[in-house]
Amino acid sequence: MAAPAFQAALLHPRHWATWLGVASVWLLSWLPVPLQAALGAGLGRAIGHLLRSRRDVVRTNLRIAFPQADAPQIERLTGQHFADLGRGVFETALAWFAPDWRLRHRGEVTGIENLRAAMADGSGVLLLTGHFTTLELGARFLCLAGVRFHAMYRPYNNAVMDFLMHRWREGRSGLPALPRDDLRRLVRALRDGRPIWYAPDQALDRRMSVYAPFFGVPVRTITATARLSQMGRAKVVPYFPERHGSRYRVRILPALEDFPLGDEIADATRINHVVEQGIALAPTQYFWVHKRYKGLPPDMAAVYGRREA
Template structure:
């Protein structure tokens, strides 16, 4: 476990710009939530028009995921996605700074019974989700619903952000945050009957990946989900956040039956299918700016840098 105690070194002048930025985010979090939504959508659409290369990445991903959609619909979804990304900036500020009383009436969590059923025999749980624009706020609503879990974290190069991200996640989730590469601590937590927040839909390292279909296209996919579940004697319980206007819904699904199967490709394919199911609830709120189809099998032509129709 990393030492997350506050250090006077974090007040060194070289960190002042970071503290100033955090202070600005704190101030923004106190704007009326409908105003935040409007400003975020405007910000996101503006960025989407400026970042033409990243906009084409979004288009390409959407064309792969929704091959039956007309080009006009793809363009509409692309613009909506950037608006959702912009709103996600303000939603992250809310997740970090808003007091409980300000958020409680803004969202609901359904399906908690599925999580309780999975843990009734003392099993640990991988709370499986994907990278959505509402990711941080969705996790906060889980906390508000009384779900205590270990949050995974990636160490930051910026010392202030590393300290703050760790503390924010730990203070909100109720259990210590765990480094995502510390397999021993993750397995120990699962065997101890505790939930761990887990989003395996972006890492593309070859040594922990297999090729499995994602929206019908074989792509490098994390295979560690099955290994963690097996090593930790844990169950996999999917959950997905969704923005509905200026309200939020977090949907917890039943634990996966018969998982893992013992075949890396079959298990990774099933996890991708679960993520696809979550995307279907809120298609434009998924993190489509990520180059998910960068890790294609050898010999397959790249999809980015050219249009795919």
């Protein structure tokens, strides 16, 4: 799927606010990286105190994921998470706009031999990860390491952002972005032996999900991972980005063995466990502001105060 062509209509005054916002992010990306880190962390902590309802969501998620932590520990983790969220805003700006020379020395990719081994027989690969605050920058470091992959693409209602996001994803990853709901194209790419970036840790469609444990609590989990792997005759290779101070590491793990099994619940449980392993590498850098536990079985009490779909 080719990136959309630039059209003069994108310069219409109704889009000026979007262009101004993009220009502001571009300017922020040129600040010294240590200053970006400090500003981002401070901004994130401030927002965490202002958005009390969202802070409660983070606390609830952390209590479920780390039941051994006491109240002060949960509060520290919550504060650090919002600091990581704030830093993630600036890291996204770097991922989108920073030239290669500015990033190359700041990160490393380990385990790339695992990806090469998985693709050695011509198999396609689902590059499986989770929604981390370092997600965009982690993908950029994969590109810097020479990994070419299809990014899944969701159309935006904002025409300018639709144009730019498609261009950014395709320009950095080296292969065309693929619509996430176009099963035929996804399967074809996998059968052609290509990698596809994939994050299955947010269940968006109840019709394609089952209840599987995530940190011990059964939660709605999409089944598409096993389906894509089977239909595309593809392997699943997990990778996880993590920040260490002002440096970054992307770990590529070996391909999952004996996957899929053909049991939807067992396969979904396996994927959730893999994501849990990635979270353990950088616990506060996971996207805990997402209401991951809103999709609980009907016989379980809601954890966010009221039951949500």
